[in-house]
Amino acid sequence: MKHTPWLGHALLAASTLLWLPQAALLAWAIDSLARDAATGMAVSVRTAVGVLLLGLLKASLEAWGQRRVFMQARQHLTQLREHATAALGNRSPLDKQRPASGLAASMVAEQAEAIVPWHSRYQPAQWRTLLVPPAILLAVAVHSWLAALILLCSAPLIPLFMAIVGWRAKAASEEQMVELGGLHAFLLDRLRGLATLRALGAVQATATQLRRSGESLKERTMKVLRIAFLSSAVLELFSALGVALVAVYIGFHLLGEVPFGTWGQPLTLGQGLFVLMLAPAFFEPLRELSAAWHDRASGQAALANLALLQQPGVAVVTASGDSVQPVIPSAPAGMGIEMQQVDFAHGDEPPVLHGFDLSVEPGEHLAIVGVSGSGKTVLLALLAGLLQARQGHIRLDGQPLDAGTIGTLRQQMAWMGQKPHIFTGSMRTNTTLERDRVDAQRVAQTLAHSGIQALVERLPGQILGEGGTGLSGGEIARLALARLAANPQARLLLVDEPTAHLDSETAAQVIDTLLHLARGKTLLVATHDPLLMARLPRHVRLELASTTTTDSTGETP
Structure with a gap:
């Protein structure tokens, strides 16, 4: 089954944007309750129904979009594996540059799986980051240009520091995958020669080397995880500062201490709550992008490994689809x-x-x-x-x-x-x-x-x-x-x-x-x-x- 490449990402972005009408309904209900309790109760019932219907629509779009994105990622991975295995199959077993069997198997079977989270998590988060924050920023700016300015100044710091951290994360992921592939190749080679190792009394030395390789892989894996946690910490710091500044401004503005920052008229309680509820949602796509940043680094490293397997080498003579013909029974016994x-x-x-x-x-x-x-x-x-x-x-x-x-x-x-x-x-x-x-x-x-x-x-x-x-x-x-x-x-x-x-x-x-x-x-x-x-x-x-x-x-x- 074929999928439109952008449709799944668009559905996920649309599901996130449904928070805008939900937040508007909630702010309107609270503002109505604050003005008149009797009228506010009737408004709250209608608001609850509207929020529920929007929530069901949001969940449906989210599930539909996630399914499409995941299926696209699996299909793309299948195609990449087919191309890689076909390239390996066309390379001669006598090719000196042919990757070791254990390394190639690790790249195709295990390491290639990192491409799926990259496509199913990071790319949807990337789409949301491109579409959702501008929409929220526009909705906030309609009510308060100062709150929009606070969000706009906070946002660029996050991708800047994430990019700095991400460069190192990609390098660490590539080093981890090289170490993992080398460990697979070493293990496969020793398993093949286990009888020889026993005969030579080298089992303990092999176990020691395997333990040393495992410790090296563990250190590289922990290094990748530390970088991933650092990326999340950077995002949480700046997003918390941005939300806090908006909350402080809205609070003092509603109290009359900071009367500026709007388009002439002071914010009502409903407008202030609406802006305040949108502030965390403004950073939510960036938070998802940060959480999936490690998936991007791992996926790109896995893709580079698959591309390495497809590099031209010494090829075999490959039969065309219609080249196999029945052998003629009357042919001479020997072949000239x-x-x-x-x-x-x-x-x-x-x-x-x-x-x-x-x-x-x-x-x-x-x-x-x-x-x-x-x-x-x-x-x-x-x-x-x-x-x-x-x-x-x-x-x-x-x-x-x-x-x-x-x-x-x-x-x-x-x-x-x-x-x-x-x-x-x-x-x-x-x-x-x-x-x-x-x-x-x-x-x-x-x-x-x-x-x-x-x-x-x-x-x-x-x-x-x-x-x-x-x-x-x-x-x-x-x-x-x-x-x-x-x-x-x-x-x-x-x-x-x-x-x-x-x-x-x-x-x-x-x-x-x-x-x-x-x-x-x-x-x-x-x-x-x-x-x-x-x-x-x-x-x-x-x-x-x-x-x-x-x-x-x-x-x-």
Whole structure:
């Protein structure tokens, strides 16, 4: 449901302005009672009815306006979250500038909630401050120019001091949110590595650091609260002085001690009471603005964080809406690869690949070798569309790798990274990754062929922990191989360091399983393992920022 942006604020301002006729009725009733008790009683009854009806109308406008403003704030926050998550989703998991998962989750899920009070409390208070005090000032000036002058001189001091305090409040809120995001990122990282911390006996040191971070966050939070209380104290001081001065003037004027300040005629009791009742209402919007000033500071800091998540980074190749087409069953088993003059660099860093050429025949197996940082993982990521080349052309089966083809091409790829992630769920869920086209029979065959059947028998029906808690490195590697085998349409296998951190016996088993799964398919493996390199017929060695590669067959692609 769409809302007119200004309507909710206008309804809330109108509800506040209804105090003017209510105050007029009350002042008229009291003035009538003071003049003639009998007549005043009849007037009081009519006044009570009028005040009641205006009160019901005021409550209705207030509720309606608050609902509209709140719904607008929630819709705006939803849109901001969608944009932020879409921007994060379009950034490559290999982007070095990508925010940490814990920090990004804190910004999107928790810190972003501060935007709702900013829109639902501060902005309505801002509208009331712009509309209500001028209306009240005009109503007071009709009866007494001196009372209006007192209010007019008192009002500018409040936003002036609030602005001075507010600048510091915004900075303190930003510091608090940075500290909060850092604490979330630290906690998530330590939870992921809890097994390692226990093995190294570092649990107590981690707890001490976590306690230290918590104390730092507490100090920053209390600093924000102190500034917020200071802002309220400034408002209450000047508003109390303004109301007191008006009350003193009205009192002495009605007693005849201060006869000036009106438009020729002295104020009646009803007029004096009307002006006196409007004086606190003149400062009420400013009081609400002060109470919501901290919401503004927190909301702007949260908005800046969401904008930070949307900053451009290293992007993936994103599929267009109509790019996913059914895979042709008669297509050849392997996938051909052609890379011409490909350049890639992380941001402003030196290029990882420069003028890179590579040609791979369908069904060919080759090892991508080279020193760390030479671009082995980058090369695999470029072929998977997880990174975008700055220059050059990449073609798979003769099709350019772009938004129009990536959806269909990715259906025919399978990826195994250096650190396969295990999700909380069953063995079947971690194998299929919720792919509908993988049936139960194929999962059973896949687990058996990938050498993980022993794990299935050891953990029948058990839910695996997040990150593979309790599984060995070899078991995680075999489960990653099972994911490769469970994709029936995979024609290109991209594998990154499959035997890293494995003992020789387990590594040999993983190599045998990988080569068995890759029969008839195109296989690219980034590796330092000499045993794995010896099993592959072709090697492509990458040099640091090289324009050429060295091929084991003596060719220069």
